Amino acid sequence: MKQQEQSRAIQFEAFGGPEMLRLRDVPAPRAGAGQIRVRVTAAGLNPMDWFMTSDAATAARFGLSLPCGFGTDYAGVVDRVGAGVTGFAEGDRVFGGALSRAVADHVVIDVGGTIAVGGDAHRTPDGVDDRTAATLAIAGRTATAALAAVGHGGGLGPGDTLLVGGAGGGVGVFAVQLARLAGARVIGTGSAASADALRALGAEPVTYGEGLADRVRALAPGGVTAAVDLHGAETARVARELGVPDERISTIAVRIDGIAGANGADAAPGALEEIAGLIAAGRLRVPLAATFPVERIRTAVELQAARHVHGKIVVDLR
Structure with a gap:
């Protein structure tokens, strides 16, 4: 029997603060029809990440239930393409958002989806590194x-x-x-x-x-x-x-x-492409306050939640 492909993912087994976050080995998700799978290399943190998962009542407002992933902004490389997908191919560099499941080795994205429903993906321009791209979506x-x-x-x-x-x-x-x-x-x-x-x-x-x-x-x-x-x-x-x-x-x-x-x-269509283009052209920059390996996710979230950083915090999943 072929062994199930494994992936790492940050998960909550109970909602709460950073102390409840766990790095787990899970079955790698598969890309179905109309979907792509992204090998995530970096995930950016936002205040909404820890706000949404701070307690069960708040999580329910966002449609989240246990076991639950963590983080929304991601960047990486397409490594699987589902049936019927056009516009993306294996090896494409992409970035986007996947609500409360981005801090993982792999994330499956609906090509026609939104951040809140199915996730979304945008091409990462040359001249924009993955850490920077991982800060853009939210x-x-x-x-x-x-x-x-x-x-x-x-x-x-x-x-x-x-x-x-x-x-x-x-x-x-x-x-x-x-x-x-x-x-x-x-x-x-x-x-x-x-x-x-x-x-x-x-x-x-x-x-x-x-x-x-x-x-x-x-x-x-x-x-x-x-x-x-x-x-x-x-x-x-x-x-x-x-x-x-x-x-x-x-x-x-x-x-x-x-x-x-x-x-x-509420953002206008094409807003992220415009921002990414400005970064690629050297007209806009994203200061990174700190980067952490995924094994230090709790420290990263504690720093982000303190709301005193200048710039963005990124978690590496390379």
């Missing part, structure tokens, strides 16, 4: 959606001064650079320790916390025209205090009456 989409929500119909431009809350986080590194590429001036909130990192992205740093409105006024006496809050509600509230109209404010982590809430599902 944060890249979310950043473009948050910016589009404050575009006032015509998008951001040279006449805009954009206030970005949580500018040094995983979504912020994309939002800041995309806004700068559009010609906007960007003021980014963060800790005092993040100032140099924010300047490197093209933002003018300002510390969050009490007195934020006054500090922004000092930096931008001509006013702020738009704001995206990528952490909580402080930046959105300050934007209102500074006279920014609600239709030019967006949030991703909380919902505020009258203000648009944005998530990656």
Whole structure:
């Protein structure tokens, strides 16, 4: 009898914190009709990963049940192609998202699927390494959606001064650079320790916390025209205090009456391809805060969950 092909996967046997994560040997998934199988080389972490799996009730809201995988962003190489698939071949480098199952040696993707249902895959351009590609699916989409929500119909431009809350986080590194590429001036909130990192992205740093409105006024006496809050509600509230109209404010982590809430599902078609192309052309960069081997997944998640890193955290599965 032919031995079953094996694969490693990070799994939860009970929902909870990083201490509940386990690296398991499991049967390797097979690609069926309309599917590809990807040999994952890197998986990027996002706050939603540990939020979704923090307890059974939250997991159920996202359609997750035990035993459950972990992580959503992935990059790797196609190693199996199911019947009827066109557009992908074995050996193609790809990246994308597969909800709560990306941190594994292999992931099966529905070619016509979405991150939440079946997963999705995009070609990785030459000039974009797998670690970088593994950071794009959630944060890249979310950043473009948050910016589009404050575009006032015509998008951001040279006449805009954009206030970005949580500018040094995983979504912020994309939002800041995309806004700068559009010609906007960007003021980014963060800790005092993040100032140099924010300047490197093209933002003018300002510390969050009490007195934020006054500090922004000092930096931008001509006013702020738009704001995206990528952490909580402080930046959105300050934007209102500074006279920014609600239709030019967006949030991703909380919902505020009258203000648009944005998530990656709202991103325009082709958003990820555009971001990947900018990276390949050297016009956008993704700072990696840390990389960990899959055996150190708990340490990686603990660092990510602390929400004090500047950039993205990636787990290697090579």
